[in-house]
Amino acid sequence: ATDEGNPKQNPNPNPRAQKPGTKNLPALRNPFAAAQDRTKNSYLTMVEIFQERDVHRRNHVEFIYAALKNMADFGVERDLEVYKALINVMPKGKFIPTNMFQAEFMHYPKQQQCIIDLLEQMEDCGVMPDHEMEAMLLNVFGRQGHPLRKYWRMMYWMPKFKNLSPWPLPDPVPDDTLEMAKLALERMCTVDLRSKITVFETSELKDAIDDTWIVSGMSPEQEKLLREHSRQKALYIEGPFHIWLRNRRINYFTLRADADSEFLSELDERQLDEDDVSHIEVPFFGRAPPRRHNQLGKLRSVHQQDDGTIMAICATGTSTKDSLLSWIRLLEANGNPSIGEVPVLFRFTSEVPAKAEEIEGGASVPATSDNSSQDEHISSRQK
Amino acid sequence: TFWEREKKSGYKTKLPEPSKKQMIMDGLRDLKEEMKLWRQEVKEQFESDPILVFRPGETDVVFDFKAPDVLDKWTVTTDADHGEGKSTATLELSAAGAGLFHGQVNSDHTKDGIIKRTGYANIRTKRVRKSFKRETTYDWTQYNMLVMKVRGDGRSYLINLHTEGYFDLMWNDIYHYVLYTRGGPHWQIAKIPFSKFFLSSKGRVQDRQGAIPLNRVTHFGFSVAAKKGMDGPFGLEIDYVGLEYDPSHREEFAYEMYQTPKYIVAT
Numbered sequence: 001a002t003d004e005g006n007p008k009q010n011p012n013p014n015p016r017a018q019k020p021g022t023k024n025l026p027a028l029r030n031p032f033a034a035a036q037d038r039t040k041n042s043y044l045t046m047v048e049i050f051q052e053r054d055v056h057r058r059n060h061v062e063f064i065y066a067a068l069k070n071m072a073d074f075g076v077e078r079d080l081e082v083y084k085a086l087i088n089v090m091p092k093g094k095f096i097p098t099n100m101f102q103a104e105f106m107h108y109p110k111q112q113q114c115i116i117d118l119l120e121q122m123e124d125c126g127v128m129p130d131h132e133m134e135a136m137l138l139n140v141f142g143r144q145g146h147p148l149r150k151y152w153r154m155m156y157w158m159p160k161f162k163n164l165s166p167w168p169l170p171d172p173v174p175d176d177t178l179e180m181a182k183l184a185l186e187r188m189c190t191v192d193l194r195s196k197i198t199v200f201e202t203s204e205l206k207d208a209i210d211d212t213w214i215v216s217g218m219s220p221e222q223e224k225l226l227r228e229h230s231r232q233k234a235l236y237i238e239g240p241f242h243i244w245l246r247n248r249r250i251n252y253f254t255l256r257a258d259a260d261s262e263f264l265s266e267l268d269e270r271q272l273d274e275d276d277v278s279h280i281e282v283p284f285f286g287r288a289p290p291r292r293h294n295q296l297g298k299l300r301s302v303h304q305q306d307d308g309t310i311m312a313i314c315a316t317g318t319s320t321k322d323s324l325l326s327w328i329r330l331l332e333a334n335g336n337p338s339i340g341e342v343p344v345l346f347r348f349t350s351e352v353p354a355k356a357e358e359i360e361g362g363a364s365v366p367a368t369s370d371n372s373s374q375d376e377h378i379s380s381r382q383k
Numbered sequence: 384t385f386w387e388r389e390k391k392s393g394y395k396t397k398l399p400e401p402s403k404k405q406m407i408m409d410g411l412r413d414l415k416e417e418m419k420l421w422r423q424e425v426k427e428q429f430e431s432d433p434i435l436v437f438r439p440g441e442t443d444v445v446f447d448f449k450a451p452d453v454l455d456k457w458t459v460t461t462d463a464d465h466g467e468g469k470s471t472a473t474l475e476l477s478a479a480g481a482g483l484f485h486g487q488v489n490s491d492h493t494k495d496g497i498i499k500r501t502g503y504a505n506i507r508t509k510r511v512r513k514s515f516k517r518e519t520t521y522d523w524t525q526y527n528m529l530v531m532k533v534r535g536d537g538r539s540y541l542i543n544l545h546t547e548g549y550f551d552l553m554w555n556d557i558y559h560y561v562l563y564t565r566g567g568p569h570w571q572i573a574k575i576p577f578s579k580f581f582l583s584s585k586g587r588v589q590d591r592q593g594a595i596p597l598n599r600v601t602h603f604g605f606s607v608a609a610k611k612g613m614d615g616p617f618g619l620e621i622d623y624v625g626l627e628y629d630p631s632h633r634e635e636f637a638y639e640m641y642q643t644p645k646y647i648v649a650t
Contacts, residue, residue: 104646124500126611149647157588160638165539165563187537188567243566244537247612254568302569307479310568 032070040082043067043074047085060089061114068121077125078172080133086118087136096142103144115140115147119154126171128158173246178213181315184243184250185217188313192302195219198334202326212317214327221301226311227338229257234343235311237324240350251319255311255328255344260304267300320353321346387551392585394465413516421514434525437628442530445521446508446603446624448482461486461504468492470609472504477620481534485618488609502609504617507543507602520546523597526626529575534620535564538607544580544595545602555584558595562605570622578634590648594636 031046050063064086071077095111097103106112115137122129129151137147167187174180182197189195198216202208229235239253303310312331316323324346332339346352389395401409437443447453454474462468472486490502513519529542544558558580565571577597582589603624607617 124610144647149650152647153588153590161561164561167563167565184537184566187565188569190565191567191569191571241568242536242616244613244615244617249615252567256568305568305570308568313567 030066030070032066032073035074038074040074040076040079043071043076043082044085047082047089051089057089057091061110064089064114064118068118071121077121078127080122080127080130083118083122083127083129084133084136087115087133087140090115090140092139095140095145097144103142106146107141107144112141112146116150119147119150123154123158126162128162129154169245171246173248177250177317178215180245180248180250181213181215181252181317183245184252184315185215185313187245188243188252189217189219192219192221194221200327200330200334202323202330204333205326205329208326209322210316210318210320210326212323214314214316214323214330216312216314216327216331218312218331219303222303222311223336225257225301225303225309226336229309229311229338229342231338231341233257234345235339236345236347237328238347238349240319240348240352250315252313252315253319253324253327254313255331257309257311259306259308263298264300264304264306318353387554390547390554392555396464417515424514437525439628439630442625442627443526444623444625446621448476448621448623449480453482456508457482458507458509459484459505460507461488462492462501466493467498468501468503470502470504472506474506479620479622481620481622483618483620484605484607485616487616488607488614490609490614502614503606505543505604505606507545507604510601518601520598521600523577523600523626526597526628527577527632528627528629529573529577530625530627531562531573531575532570532622533562533564533573534568534570534622535562535566536616536618537564537566538613538617538619539563540619541606541608542575542580543602543604543606544600545604546596546599547601548599556582557584558582564619574627574629576629576632576634576637578632579637581638590643592636592638592640 031050032043035042035046047067050060051057067086071082076082090111095108097107119129134148134151134155137145137151141147167190169183173183178199182199185197189197195217196219198218200214200216202210202212202214234257236256236258237253238256240251241254242249242251244250301309314324314327316327328339328344400406446456454476457474459472459474461470461472463470469489469491470487472484472488474482474484477483484504484506486504488502488504490500492498492501511519511521540562542560542562546556546558547554548556560575560580562573562575577595580595582592582595605619605621607619609615
């Protein structure tokens with residue numbers, strides 16, 4: 001325990017409170033703001049000191065509010081044990097209403113509201129209470145207490161929503177950007193279950209400037225689409241777009257081709273309306289009428305979206321043009337030789353640091369760079 | 384509060400009213416269209432030939448962003464509208480021809496001691512009306528699924544189905560469910576049963592729950608919040624919102640309807 005932990009042993013109160021003419025305000029000092037080492041242990045020690053200071057535990061509501069406010073600084077806002085320690089500051093049995101009037105009119109409203117706020121902070125941080133907390137609250141406020149109602153509501157709804165997401169994420173998400181990029185790519189690639197996530201190092205290439213990693217996601221179907229892609233039509237590296245994983249944002253880039261409008265319109269034609277009786281074809285001498293369309297034609301892949309065909313997705317460590325260029329060359333080296341014969345254009349929605357000027361001239365990849373602004377980008381897409 | 388004076392609960396923006404002359408002129412101009420609508424309604428009433436068979440697997444689109452002047456049907460609100468935050472949001476057509484709800488959510492706000500938390504953006508359709516601007520409701524009782532084609536950014540959005548009632552107690556009834564977006568360049572079709580929606584009022588989940596009255600839906604909308612440090616840009620691209628009838632989904636309400644103790648619930 002440190003001296004900072006003890007709030008009432010402060011010998012010199014705030015000098016402003018002692019100014020002549022002003023009312024003598026009580027000297028309040030926030031022990032949490034003054035703490036030296038901000039760990040869970042020191043936090044719990046401060047709570048303990050407050051509890052053992054005297055038998056009355058004066059200002060415990062203010063203490064709990066101050067404690068709640070400073071939780072994030074100590075990194076304990078997601079720790080159930082700490083919340084329990086704070087509820088434990090409340091005296092047991094004193095706030096239980098003894099008759100129906102007390103129960104109806106919120107016996108000890110400040111104290112009840114304080115614990116309700118504590119529970120709400122737990123809810124906001126996604127901390128689920130447990131049954132021990134119910135026992136503690138029952139001991140403090142009794143069955144009619146409003147914090148108990150809040151607790152029961154939380155215990156009803158929170159488990160229902162806790163694991164609802166179809167793309168579960170670790171909580172908290174990892175700090176490492178590479179790990180986050182892998183998670184992001186895995187999440188985006190759930191659209192095609194055959195997708196493979198590959199982590200490249202740009203050091204594998206001879207003349208890459210940036211030494212960084214590239215997480216690339218591509219499926220066999222996308223490789224097939226890329227093989228079948230016309231050599232005359234350009235591919236676009238677009239981005240940076242972002243994806244959120246809890247509170248972290250990851251930038252990613254896509255390798256996209258314009259939508260194959262011929263193929264897509266063909267598909268629309270093939271979708272015959274079975275209820276349409278206006279064009280019944282008559283059998284000719286017992287022969288079935290010829291089918292107008294090839295019903296066994298190519299199927300539309302999930303990557304062939306209305307607004308473009310997505311060939312691959314990547315996230316790089318530096319998000320520079322150079323790293324994206326390395327990505328293309330790595331894709332070419334790793335099973336997509338056709339990419340070298342297709343013009344690849346950069347199309348950025350916001351400023352991307354360019355480091356690729358030197359490499360462009362000598363590069364075997366015919367990659368050209370144009371710093372198109374967002375307006376140009378949209379107009380070119382609307383052609 | 385014991386009673387509410389008006390539906391906005393004190394958040395009504397006072398806009399200058401047009402002059403009497405202007406109002407009469409606008410009214411006369413709208414009269415033609417309204418009469419046309421009314422005639423249609425009367426005709427439908429006489430024909431009394433409603434659609435009764437809803438084929439499973441067929442999506443009926445209600446809010447289509449490919450339709451002309453679709454953006455006029457939506458209202459965008461953020462916490463900055465009443466000086467309670469700094470979020471920005473717009474709804475516009477994206478390059479793909481879909482509706483793009485994007486902007487920045489920001490949980491910073493003036494520390495005035497009243498606002499505790501802030502940082503949201505919201506879009507909502509305008510109140511559905513029949514002829515002569517009379518308020519009406521959607522009737523979706525034949526469907527049991529909400530189908531949406533969206534492209535998000537990995538955030539989770541809140542789907543709001545307003546079922547505004549007659550009394551002030553029911554003015555803020557909203558049924559919610561979460562729309563998890565995958566993120567990435569691919570479109571995603573989200574199919575959510577109506578049975579999963581739960582009732583809340585003014586952002587508080589209610590104790591007395593019940594399945595959504597699908598014949599009383601008045602508005603539809605999406606919300607996004609800057610909760611848990613998710614301050615920053617967001618973007619949700621919506622192609623369409625539709626309805627579907629799925630005969631294999633028999634659930635009426637997804638949450639248990641316990642007998643609740645007296646004097647505890649809804650207090």
